[in-house]
Amino acid sequence: CNRIGIAATFAIALVAEPVSVGALVVPWRNNDDQKEKEEDIPSWDGNPLTWDQYQRKVPWYVSGTKTENRHFLAGRLVPRLRGSAAQLATRWKPEYFDKS
16 A cells, blocks of 8 residues: 555545446445435555455545546545544645546
8 A cells, every 4th residue: 555556546546437336336336315324434544454345445435426526526535534543634635636
């Protein structure tokens, strides 16, 4: 796990195409008729042992978001970082995640 890897995960997730999951129910998926809860947003505390799990959850979370709303996801994911991951994120500028 490294700084570039964390930022790259966010950047890739924000521009990734949706993943078709068929009838699979994903607990953190954001449906139009269901308000998103904070605990539905993937979080990570900077622990290298849980990095792979977090890295798998983020693309699923992104795939459950309308394409036109994906530019808002960094603003949801970054505040859910804790511990050393949050300390690293304080160095990032929101403009880094803009697609424009």
